[in-house]
Amino acid sequence: MIHQYKMGGLNIVLDVNSGSVHTVDDAAYDMISLFETTEKSRLIETISAKYCHLPDYTPEEIAACWQEIDALKKSGQLFAPDTFRSAAGELKARTAGVVKALCLHMAHCCNLCCEYCFAGQGRFHGKSALMPFETGKAALDYLVAHSGSRHNLEVDFFGGEPLMNFEVIKQLVAYARSIEKDAGKNFRFTLTTNGVLIDDDVIEFANRECANVVLSLDGRKEIHDRFRVYPDGRGSFDDVVPKFQELVRRRGGKNYYMRGTFTHLNPDFLTDVKTMLDLGFTELSMEPVVCAPDDPYALTQEDLSVVKRQYEELAQLMIDRRREGRPFTFYHYMIDLKGGPCIYKRISGCGSGTEYMAVTPAGELFPCHQFVGDRDFLLGDVFTGVHNPEKQREFAACNVYARPECADCWARLYCSGGCAANAYHATGSVRGVYAYGCELFRKRMECAIMVEALRQQEQQR
Ligand code: SF4
Numbered sequence: 001m002i003h004q005y006k007m008g009g010l011n012i013v014l015d016v017n018s019g020s021v022h023t024v025d026d027a028a029y030d031m032i033s034l035f036e037t038t039e040k041s042r043l044i045e046t047i048s049a050k051y052c053h054l055p056d057y058t059p060e061e062i063a064a065c066w067q068e069i070d071a072l073k074k075s076g077q078l079f080a081p082d083t084f085r086s087a088a089g090e091l092k093a094r095t096a097g098v099v100k101a102l103c104l105h106m107a108h109c110c111n112l113c114c115e116y117c118f119a120g121q122g123r124f125h126g127k128s129a130l131m132p133f134e135t136g137k138a139a140l141d142y143l144v145a146h147s148g149s150r151h152n153l154e155v156d157f158f159g160g161e162p163l164m165n166f167e168v169i170k171q172l173v174a175y176a177r178s179i180e181k182d183a184g185k186n187f188r189f190t191l192t193t194n195g196v197l198i199d200d201d202v203i204e205f206a207n208r209e210c211a212n213v214v215l216s217l218d219g220r221k222e223i224h225d226r227f228r229v230y231p232d233g234r235g236s237f238d239d240v241v242p243k244f245q246e247l248v249r250r251r252g253g254k255n256y257y258m259r260g261t262f263t264h265l266n267p268d269f270l271t272d273v274k275t276m277l278d279l280g281f282t283e284l285s286m287e288p289v290v291c292a293p294d295d296p297y298a299l300t301q302e303d304l305s306v307v308k309r310q311y312e313e314l315a316q317l318m319i320d321r322r323r324e325g326r327p328f329t330f331y332h333y334m335i336d337l338k339g340g341p342c343i344y345k346r347i348s349g350c351g352s353g354t355e356y357m358a359v360t361p362a363g364e365l366f367p368c369h370q371f372v373g374d375r376d377f378l379l380g381d382v383f384t385g386v387h388n389p390e391k392q393r394e395f396a397a398c399n400v401y402a403r404p405e406c407a408d409c410w411a412r413l414y415c416s417g418g419c420a421a422n423a424y425h426a427t428g429s430v431r432g433v434y435a436y437g438c439e440l441f442r443k444r445m446e447c448a449i450m451v452e453a454l455r456q457q458e459q460q461r
């Protein structure tokens, strides 16, 4: 399968199954689009007729172009067959039962009261709760016991607002460090925070212990303060920005990212990205809001074209700033055209419900944070393990080949079949397809491929 598009002055040809990306001239671009359906001499004739008025396109050169395309095909870099379909189930079976990451819900409560909060202001539609140390410890033990031969184990400290339970987070990290050597493991911690409780202690701890921190900021002050408010309605922007800046300043180059949410109120989210850059942040992410379609801030069909344009302009901004020596990263544009994610990840996706689960303050296991609180998705608990294997099998079967809609999608090996939570909320089935999200995803991938292809092209000059 081939996907072709023009962007940023490049003619881009993606060979879906091999993952090869080619940037080609106009004649080759047209020739590739007809290569599989047009007989050789007729194809050379057609392309020659179209380009013969241009000096660079003699009939000999057009014929040579055909030969090059044919050589790429023979070497598996164009029109490669799909060799992964048959392996999809087998790959998943090979790692069945292995858990590599847990999302610990340290606090089902929050000191902010964001209107768009998918977690019901942090409580996940239940009672406020903090995770006790014993429960967190059982979760870490469960992870170690079920991680098979995996060395690196990921633990996300999540909420609500996890820093409302900071003392227990510190105790859990100390516990993990005390067992990791003997267990032959390496814990990698991530902290996701709204920033309100960041102080010197938190900065010192997060920068020492956390491989990544995710800092929630929506960009412009008026946008951030529209949603990210205290219970009394006051915006949190002025409080959290200096704290985020101090944390990042002292991070010493370790990973972090600023995570913003855009809604119907700011489909022009590039302005918010620029605000984050102006504030000195360079590792950025902006995500479309997750909410019910009838919420007043839900993205609409009319927003779609605006958002797509923003993604293209964002790509151009990344290129311009890189050329100026002021690069920044955008989470959704981080792809590796040469290696890419391993084929297991490309087929199997995020691993929710199988190798990745969320743990509530009571120790219950759910497929991921987006399913917490929905009893239909309760998988078990960290004390007694998974006792809903049927539900887990449903998630295990969620791969890129499980959804008929994905079969013809050129982005399938980047998307890995999409987000089960979005699919469930949009269609009622974790094996459904959230079409709106797919459109945005494909646009992001086109932009990401263009940015990376141009970077490689410029590097080779
Ligand atoms: S900070 Fe996060 S958990 Fe708290 S209300 Fe806002 S979105 Fe929800």
Ligand code: SF4
Pocket: 400, 403, 405, 406, 409, 410, 411, 412, 413, 415, 416, 417, 418, 419, 433, 434, 437, 438, 439, 441, 442
């Ligand atoms: S973008 Fe949508 S259709 Fe394409 S592979 Fe992902 S989930 Fe499937």
Ligand code: SF4
Pocket: 350, 351, 352, 367, 368, 369, 370, 418, 419, 420, 421, 422
């Ligand atoms: S199902 Fe969606 S929200 Fe949950 S972990 Fe996977 S990608 Fe993330």
